Amino acid sequence: MSEPQAKDLTHLFSVEAKSRKSSPLKSAFIYYGKPGMTFLGGGLPLAEYFPFETISAKIPKAPFPSGIGSKVSADGYTDITIDKVKGQPNQIELARSLQYGFTEGHTEIMKFVKEHHRSVHGMKYKDWDVIATAGNTESWDSVLRTFTGRGETIFVEEHTFSSALETCNGLGVNTFPVPMDTEGILPDKFEELLNNWVGPIPKLLYTIPTGQNPTGSCLSGDRRKKIYELACKHDFLIIEDEPYFFLQMETYTRDKSTRAGKAVHDHKEFIEALVPSFISMDVEGRVLRLDSFSKVLAPGVRFGWIVGQETLLERIVRLHEVSIQNPSGFTQSLVNGLLYDWGQSGYIDWLIKIREEYTHKRDVCIDAIYDFLPLDYVSFVPPVAGMFFTVYFDASKHPKFEEFDKDVLKIEKSIYEQGLKQGCLMIPGSWFKVEGNSVPPQTDVHSNPATKNLVFFRGTYAAVPLDDLVQGIEKFGKAVRIEYALE
Amino acid sequence: MSEPQAKDLTHLFSVEAKSRKSSPLKSAFIYYGKPGMTFLGGGLPLAEYFPFETISAKIPKAPFPSGIGSKVSADGYTDITIDKVKGQPNQIELARSLQYGFTEGHTEIMKFVKEHHRSVHGMKYKDWDVIATAGNTESWDSVLRTFTGRGETIFVEEHTFSSALETCNGLGVNTFPVPMDTEGILPDKFEELLNNWVGPIPKLLYTIPTGQNPTGSCLSGDRRKKIYELACKHDFLIIEDEPYFFLQMETYTRDKSTRAGKAVHDHKEFIEALVPSFISMDVEGRVLRLDSFSKVLAPGVRFGWIVGQETLLERIVRLHEVSIQNPSGFTQSLVNGLLYDWGQSGYIDWLIKIREEYTHKRDVCIDAIYDFLPLDYVSFVPPVAGMFFTVYFDASKHPKFEEFDKDVLKIEKSIYEQGLKQGCLMIPGSWFKVEGNSVPPQTDVHSNPATKNLVFFRGTYAAVPLDDLVQGIEKFGKAVRIEYALE
Structure with missing residues (x-):
């Protein structure tokens, strides 16, 4: 365990985040499930009355030898079933997923996501974690509320996702454009902008570095490194909104005959071909990564996650307790069922096939x-x-x-x-x-x-x-x- | 169509709500699906790549003759199945529920909820509607953002749900206690408070009128009427948070032998035995009702809805577009599947059985x-x-x-x-x-x-x-x- 601790960045919290208190009711919940204790403290309906006994889904079987989408053959499918009461290891049974609680996301699915994240991005500091969200749009709203407030300014790419701007607009957060070209943010121009900045430096840079929306650009590892150094020097957070991260592709060649040979051949090659993320180079804990299943499984699952240093994530969990509570239990049970059926390796197989398709x-x-x-x-x-x-x-x-x-x-x-x-x-x-x-x-x-x-x-x-x-x-x-x- | 229009209450919107703009991208979406138009406007993945072909659930069969929970017999269950491509009427197929879109909630489930609402509460004005939320906790956060802002004050019951207070706290909204006794808010004391109020009257009263948390009280129809009149006179909104509404019961009698005879016998009797809701007496459109399946189906479905005048709901939909987007597609497909399997009548049967249990x-x-x-x-x-x-x-x-x-x-x-x-x-x-x-x-x-x-x-x-x-x-x-x- 030689990795460093993340830096204390709590001075970047918003008034809203700083004012959140823990509920006294939480102190009572330590007695929940304690032997000999009758817990009459919480208004939780009995799982007996949930009118869903089992749910199941027909899903493609890893490792998808004939491909995905319409290429899956009739025998290329398998069924997963989730019962009300726990039947299998790693299952999130309905009695739990359809009950209150677990704002951070259920243990099983968060464990899978965390392991997956580590295997792809590595992590350079100790005290990082992953929390569940209702998708990146919701993550972004929560991040803004946790670090900014009405009248403050943040950095965004000169052209960016209009919905992300509208989230800022409603919250009264000004957006200042960072110059970019067809390959994304220009670090030198950004540095110039920072050096000439009058007044307090904005606390956040919001960026879609990979498959940028709308320009489609992909920020190189080199530029990312320079921008990360600027973040450390000028003390701001980088919020990387990365729904498209796994939709990376081979470079385009006009000559069709050369294309087939260019695909990645195995898991190691696949991971190595990915552009390094901001969070993979983060040693101070000043990157928050917004990640999601929307582009690699389906948008309607409304399940995302934020990766970053624990201390920053904790304030977002407090916000979620009094807003979304947690992503849908059906989503957590079914997506978790699919992920454990595929396994970490099968999930990478899926991502490789997605890469091929795109x-x-x-x-x-x-x-x-x-x-x-x-x-x-x-x-x-x-x-x-x-x-x-x-x-x-x-x-x-x-x-x-x-x-x-x-x-x-x-x-x-x-x-x-x-x-x-x-x-x-x-x-x-x-x-x-x-x-x-x-x-x-x-x-x-x-x-x-x-x-x-x-x-x-x-x-x-x-x-x-x-x-x-x-x-x-x-x-x-x-x-x-x-x-x-x-x- | 003799019902009146709701009153214009847009002066009650918050700075946040007033500043929300419609995205220019929305103007493009009118061309989506138009014959002859190739729509390259939106980043929607093809449903072909969603790795869920069908989902299904085992649910109890209406009208639950032997009861609910552990009383359901083995042959008292049925299976519902939702395919990727639409197979049955009223189904929300996965190609749609797992795609982007439909922030207001999918047509089928919202139609069911709206019909149900009308049959229970009636409605006294024309331009009301229902929108989907991620549950009442999320609804409350969104309502606060839509009508209040940092430093403003709202009315709440003297003792109330601590989590609802913590939502206010984070947003910097002060809560002023309205006097209550063991039967809920005291209208006379509230009137006195309003008459002596110095400065602008708070824009919201937040109340849990039925099965109040924490006191367990149930506000009488009479008191509700008086409080509603105060809302009209002093121009504030009533936010009724009503997750427990259908957990109404027969009055308690010490003599056990008389209990069996007191249950409601049919749907009409059931509906008539319910205390009148604030929204059922609303003629001006100044009640927003937060409703949810959490206490009657399961909390983890994370599906709620807000009922109220269209103009007020529209601003909440704009907020949802840049926060939760919509409730989980699995939730919408499965809960909708259950509701249409049961039908309006079967759902009332379920609620009657829940009443019996509680x-x-x-x-x-x-x-x-x-x-x-x-x-x-x-x-x-x-x-x-x-x-x-x-x-x-x-x-x-x-x-x-x-x-x-x-x-x-x-x-x-x-x-x-x-x-x-x-x-x-x-x-x-x-x-x-x-x-x-x-x-x-x-x-x-x-x-x-x-x-x-x-x-x-x-x-x-x-x-x-x-x-x-x-x-x-x-x-x-x-x-x-x-x-x-x-x-």
């Missing part, structure tokens, strides 16, 4: 861009992670640039609407732009003349079958040709 | 109090709703009253600890006391000399089997006898 989808998508978009007018970086791709256009080359008073937003709108007319919806990049209106600009790092006439659009290769995807990009290509007067 | 538990509990507590030293009101009973003691009759400097809290602590020594845990009433510290007392309604030396303890007859319950009360009786030097 690599193929991305390939088909980029092939279609090469096939159908006017290559002289578009630029793009084939994504290596996530669900999104982006295509950039130079608005100044648009025939109506002068007519539209050189307003790039009008050009963007024109292309968006032509896309709709041709039957393909891509989201305009400006919808994700962080204005940072409420904080006066303190540096000039945002006025890069090389990019000021660029507009971009976000698309996804995740949500539609492959033939629809190709057709959609063909239609969007037609829209762009019309807009640029090429047909 | 009536019996309450009877056994009160019988034991008569049998084992020193009746000259204890007072109590047999509860007619909920999970809790309370026993009151006159601290001034305690032998150590003088020695403890007439400090009733010391007497309470002494009895609590003697209970633990004898092997029964009951929660001291002072743990639920609302101090209202942060607001200076503005009336003298709290200094009732008749009650100032009373201490009380909260117990539950819900959480333990009947023989443990009787044994527990016997042990607590012994503790009280020792404390009052009776043995």
Whole structure:
């Protein structure tokens, strides 16, 4: 046990987090289940009255030899069953999962998640833990409440997930944009911004480093390291929102014949091919990782987890006690049942298959861009992670640039609407732009003349079958040709 | 359609609620699923990759002729199955429940809940609706965020659920106690308090009117009516937190032979025997009802709902979009499957059986109090709703009253600890006391000399089997006898 302890960062807690008290009722709960003690302290209904005796699910069998999705053969499935009373080891029986309690998440599922996390990310300090949440959207809301308050400012990527911004907006938290390029945050520009910052440094950087939403970029290990050093130097937390982490892919190659050979071959190779996470380099306990099953199992399970130093997580658990309480018991029993049926190794097999699927989808998508978009007018970086791709256009080359008073937003709108007319919806990049209106600009790092006439659009290769995807990009290509007067 | 519209109460929104914006992404979603449109707008994984093909559950068959719990016979169960792709009407298939979306709750389950609500409560205005939540604890947090802010004050019952107070505490919302007796809030005292109030009237009254936690009281229809009138006159909202509503019982009678004849006989009688809810008398749309399956199905399903006027609910949905998103898809599919298997009528049958069970538990509990507590030293009101009973003691009759400097809290602590020594845990009433510290007392309604030396303890007859319950009360009786030097 030579790892260090995390640093004391409790000075970063919000007024809300600092004011939370432990309920006196908790002190009574130490007597719950004590031999000889009749516990009349809590309003818990008897499990006898829960109208669910057993639940079961049909799931694909690890290691998924023929693939996942429609490739699973009829005998490639197995059934898992969860009883009301504990029958099997590692099962979260319904009498427990459907009862009150266990805000941190049930022991079995949290143990699985923690072991999985350790095997992928390693951890450089001792006192870290994992707590359950209702998914990353809820995690983000809880993190904001635990570290910020109305009128405070946080750092976010210049273009980011609009829903994450709206969470800030409701809470009255200002968002200040950190400069980025097509590969994510620019550490040098960020450092410049920090060095010139007037007033207290924001307490949080919110980032989606892998398969960034909306740009689809993947931040390199090198840039992450530099940004982490900035966090240590300027004393802020990094909140890495990482739902897309396992949707990493082989790099794109135009030559289809070389693709098959590029897949990862075993678990070790798979883990090593992953970009290092912020939390894997964290020695001070100043990274909180928001993780989730939404993109690798299913969004509707509404189960996420936060990894970080115990002392910081404890305040989030106190918040959860008086808000979500815990993720659904059905979710915990069923997902836990699936995970223990697969095992740690089977779960990695699943992630490898997911990687294969998304690599193929991305390939088909980029092939279609090469096939159908006017290559002289578009630029793009084939994504290596996530669900999104982006295509950039130079608005100044648009025939109506002068007519539209050189307003790039009008050009963007024109292309968006032509896309709709041709039957393909891509989201305009400006919808994700962080204005940072409420904080006066303190540096000039945002006025890069090389990019000021660029507009971009976000698309996804995740949500539609492959033939629809190709057709959609063909239609969007037609829209762009019309807009640029090429047909 | 002669019912009125709800009153415009949007002036009661918090800064947080007023600042919420609709995401521009929502405007794109109108194109989702439109014929001829390739929608590349959203990062939704394909249902094909959800590793749950079907889920099923073994549930008791309505109308539960032999009872519920351990009384269900082997052939009294049936299986429900939910497929990935829609197979049956009213089913929420997994491809939908495990996908993103539907923050308001899925159509089928919300339709069921709405019909159920209407059949029980009736509704006196047109524009009401029902939205899904992750349970009443989460509902309460969201309601507070939607109507109050740091530094504001709300009304709560003088003794109330400590967790609900802790939700306020974290948000910086002060709680001002409304006087109550063993039957709940005293409308006259409340009116006096309101008439003497200095400054803006708090925007919310939080109340647990039925089976109140911790006192076990049930507020009469008459008192509710008077309190509702006060809400209209003084322009505040009533938040009725009603998880125990269907745990209403026959009144307690000492004579066991008369009990069997008192049960409700049919659905009509059952509905009519229920105390009228605040929302059933609401004509202005100023009641929000927090309802839940926690006490009638199982707490761990983490599914609740809020009923109220549409305009107020809309802001809570916006908050949910950037926090919980929606209750678990497994929960929605399974609970919905159960509800449609039972039907509206079967669900009422279930509630009638629950009523029978809790009536019996309450009877056994009160019988034991008569049998084992020193009746000259204890007072109590047999509860007619909920999970809790309370026993009151006159601290001034305690032998150590003088020695403890007439400090009733010391007497309470002494009895609590003697209970633990004898092997029964009951929660001291002072743990639920609302101090209202942060607001200076503005009336003298709290200094009732008749009650100032009373201490009380909260117990539950819900959480333990009947023989443990009787044994527990016997042990607590012994503790009280020792404390009052009776043995």
